[in-house]
Amino acid sequence: MFDLVILGSGSAAFAAAIKAGDHGAKTAMIERSTLGGTCVNVGCVPSKNLLRAGELRYYDSHREFPGIRPGRTTLEFNRIIEQKNRIVTGLRKEKYSDVLKSLPSTKLFRGNARFVSKTRVKVDGINVDGRRFIVATGSSPGIPSIPGIESVGYLTNVEALSLRNKPTSMVVLGGRALGLEFAQMYSHMGTKVTLLQRSDRIIPEEEPEISEALRQYLENEGIEIKTGVQVKRAYQTQGEKVVVANARGREFEARADELLLATGRDPNTDLLGLETVPVGLRNDGAVRVNREMHTTAPHVWAAGDVIGEPMLETIAAKEGATAAENALLGTHRKIDFLPVPRAVFTSPQVASVGLTEKQAHEHGYECTCRTIPMSKVPKAIVIRDMRGLVKMVADASTGRILGVHILAENAADIIQEAVLAVKHKLTIDDIIDTVHVFPTMTESIKLAATSFRKDIDQLSCCAE
Secondary structure (H helix, E strand, O other), X not given: OEEEEEEOOOHHHHHHHHHHHHOOOOEEEEEOOOOOHHHHHHXXXXXXXXXXXXXXXXXXXXXXXXXXXXXXXXXXXXXXXXXXXXXXXXXXXXXXXXXXXXXXXXXXXXXXXXXXEOOEEEEXXXXXXXXXXXXXXXXXXXXXXXXXXXXXOOEOHHHHOOOOOOOOEEEEXXXXXXXXXXXXXXXXXXXXXXXXXOOOOOOOOOOHXXXXXXXXXXXXXXXXXXOOEEEEEEEEEOOEEEEEEXXXXXXXXXXXXXXXXXXXXXXXXXXXXXXXXXOOEOOOOOEOOOOOOEOOOOOEEEOHHHHOOOOOHHHHHHHHHHHHHHXXXXXXXXXXXXXXXXXXXXXXEEXXXXXXXXXXXXXXXXXXXXXXXXXXXXXXXXXXXXXXXXXXXXXXXXXXXXXXXXXXXXXXXXXXXXXXXXXXXXXXXXXXXXXXXXXXXXHHHHHHHHOOOOOHHHOOOOOO
């Protein structure tokens, strides 16, 4: 009998196992596929590696800097994929296989797990009994219901990260983080990309100013973007994938060598036998949990993508650790999702934390906002990359920072100061009073805060 049985081996599962190991709990981990889950194998790690490769190739030839003549960088696609595979293999070993070996109280079972009673899961014929359970089985690419799609050789993020040859053209369905990253990745490598998005703008959860600006940057690089799209059907002819769609009352066809589906992810809850426990599910198939990661069953917790959005590796780890602690120690730690940052690793990057202006109003705040273009940031001027903006959302009465939204080079790094501000309920004056290094892109946060109090055009570079 195990103290804790963890279904899955991704970020949430490993964080739970490590936390269980800290408390000496006898733990079972069950994995049906590749150790490490989505992020290291077919998510963050390989995609950011290939994004970087594409950036090096594209901007060497397209970014103007007086006195430097743009080069003609060549890209050997097979070698790019090979080096990506080596990185993935290395990190899987170092951060997952080796870590598991360092947890003597954790035993790995390989196979398909299914609850056969409230306290037992069967793993391909082997019984694994536990006192408490954590469901951390992750998610899989969602396949939209499009007539004809099953007869079309489409790609998901899994296949798109391991193609043998670089496509000449690609249609991407989906204009959120995954779709945008893959669209720009392949565009930078020389593929002609058309992106189709159902909503009226790309990354619709972000501030409208960011959506509009990023769309302009991507279109300037040659990506064709269509929004407000209703896909009617798909078919394949002579090796070409064709999407028939409607946008604003006009029907059109998008044709390409490859079709990438980036329309969301589905929680992996099928075939687990959760009804046996029973563990309640939401309408979208995600496991229903409270802020303590507790399911509807008294002895079962859940964490990671399997509980739905936000599907991010870092919050999955926090959820996993929280679930394990609450399960084993009987504590009631809760997760505050407000200061959880998110990022889209396009170039320029998008990074956000906290509430948008619309959300602040919906939460009942009387909010005030300031938006500054990156052209006001000295470091952006110095490095000749003034793309983007920073928008800060604050409580009008207290000055408390409710949200920060960035479109800029290295936005995913810049956002960390804003994360602390939202987490610790700092005010715009707290940021103004903090000394920043000059020149840095992070000064954009201070300039955004300062713009609530002064006209930043009337300040010297390092004015208090």
